[in-house]
Amino acid sequence: MVLCTEVKKLQELVKAAKSANQTIGLVPTMGALHEGHTSLINACHKENDLTIVSIFVNPTQFGPKEDYKQYPRSLKKDCQQAENAGADIIFAPEAAALYPDKDMTWVEVTGDIVKVLCGRTRPIHFRGVTTIITKLFHLITPDKAYFGQKDAQQVEVLKKMVKDLFFPTELRIMPIVREKDGLAKSSRNVYLNAKERQAALCLYKSLTHAQDLYTHGERNPQAICEAVRNVISAEPLSNIDYIEAYSLPGLKPIGAKIKNKILVAVAVKFGTTRLIDNVVLGE
Amino acid sequence: MVLCTEVKKLQELVKAAKSANQTIGLVPTMGALHEGHTSLINACHKENDLTIVSIFVNPTQFGPKEDYKQYPRSLKKDCQQAENAGADIIFAPEAAALYPDKDMTWVEVTGDIVKVLCGRTRPIHFRGVTTIITKLFHLITPDKAYFGQKDAQQVEVLKKMVKDLFFPTELRIMPIVREKDGLAKSSRNVYLNAKERQAALCLYKSLTHAQDLYTHGERNPQAICEAVRNVISAEPLSNIDYIEAYSLPGLKPIGAKIKNKILVAVAVKFGTTRLIDNVVLGE
Secondary structure, eight states, X not given: OEEEOOHHHHHHHHHHHHHTTOOEEEEEEOSOOOHHHHHHXXXXXXXXXXXXXXXXXXXXXXXXXXXXXXXXXXXXXXXHHHHHHTOSEXXXXXHHHHOOOSSXXXXXXXXXXXXXXXXXXXXXXXXXXXXXXXXXXXXXXXSEEEEETTSHHHHHHXXXXXXXXXXXOEEEEEOOOBOTTSOBOOGGGGGOOHHHHHHTHHHHHHHHHHHHHHHTTOOOHHHHHHHHXXXXXXXXXXXXXXXXXXXXXXXXXXXXXXXXXXXXEEEEEETTEEEEEEEEEOO | OEEXXXXXXXXXXXXXXXXXXXXXXXXXXXXXXXXXXXXHHHHHHHXXXXXXXXXOOOGGGSOTTSSTTTXXXXXXXXHHHHHHHTOSEEEOOOHHHHOOOSSOEEEEEOSGGGTSTHHHHOTTHHHXXXXXXXXXXXXXXXXXXXXXXXXXXXXXXXXXHHHHHTOSOEEEXXXXXXXXXXXXXXXXXXXXXXXXXXXXXXXXXXXXXXXXXXXXXXXXXHHHHHHHHHHHHTSTTEEEEEEEEEETTTTBOOOSSOOSOEEEEEEEEETTEEEEEEEEEOO
16 A cells, blocks of 8 residues: 655556556545445445545634544554555645645535535535545546545535536445444544443434334424434433435425435534434435 | 537547547637637647537626627537637537536635736636636546637636646647737627727737837836836727736736736727737746
């Protein structure tokens, strides 16, 4: 495995792969790798000749009061994990290498898709995501790129960007990976103390309940969201940011009755740690 | 030569060229082709295996009071001219093919580079340009793309976009092509009546004067702009939008004395027709 921190070096490696007609897969990450990430790397390794994992805590997707500085960084451990999972190249640049100028060029999806859910409290987040992903896509020109369903709104926003701008990259979306007790794997789980960690189980419990209701015939999205809210707010340490449901694809409003596939998504704080989770209901 | 109006067809043609290891050159145009455009197509044809000319009057780069609807359209004549100049494929889609959704994904360069010169009166223009060029670059994945120095600010903005977002496409900038009497070739010249056409010669005259002053040692940018203003305002039919000078690359402020390469750019209305022209001074 090659660890590459320079843009020029990366471009040479990509050029060599293209010349050899290798297919390229990209797994963009912010490091602090867990089994969610390694499942993406595994899938990428299976489906492409060359697997590139980017490790970059992207400053432009964090708001001024968010956790950019304390976001967990563990490059050495990450490299080992990525290599074990099938990474051929790790691209881990400094922030200045990807953002050399003060005046930025932004890539921005507009519309309700970036205003609902996390967009309400993180107004610049998705602009940062789409901008960094564009840079990585241009540097690496991947045939396929891998993202986790855990970040469901990010997935929808990136699908919209790829469609609108005709990116020649296929997005591959992989299922949420959970701890044995159901907590969705997240780099931010390390922020939780023991009590918060236990309390956070209410997220999975609430979404499993939503799935049960749907399976037993409930088709009212408000009723499902209310049931999810009841489960989560029964946990004293929970502080709900949102519990919402939208139709898929595109996060459009559902109306009074669920007819097609929907996303039920939650964001909840436990102490100072904000966690997100979701479930997709229907076909 | 192939005339292609469908995105899918274009993607197939591009894929076939890539499979055959052909280099691809792109000349993006809004049609109404003149010798400025054909000089770009000639250069593209010489430097690439496959020359693609896009003909698309891009709605998002026109302001609400600008000439989108009356912009000259002449597809049949354009195709003939483009083929004669060396085009292999003409891509001429409907607006809905490139902008299928109401909610857009924008690519936007920020900073003074888009606020000076034409940016003062055309605040959404360059966002439209960078967005459509991104779409074309992704659809066509050109090795090289050709633009005219006539649109000097567009050139600087696109260079900034390509650098910031790491586009794997080389920008090739070709010199201004002029009529025998010096008027810069422009698709908008057809709007001019005979008197305005004659009056518009003051632009080239003023820029030649600027070049003369520089050659004879003038290094004060204000003095050069003032001299250009005197020549243009001596023409009764002229209505000056701007006469400004900025350092190259990047359109930065110059200061009191010209030290490196600078752009002297003008925008002037003759009747309802707004023309732009420019000269680059220094090394």
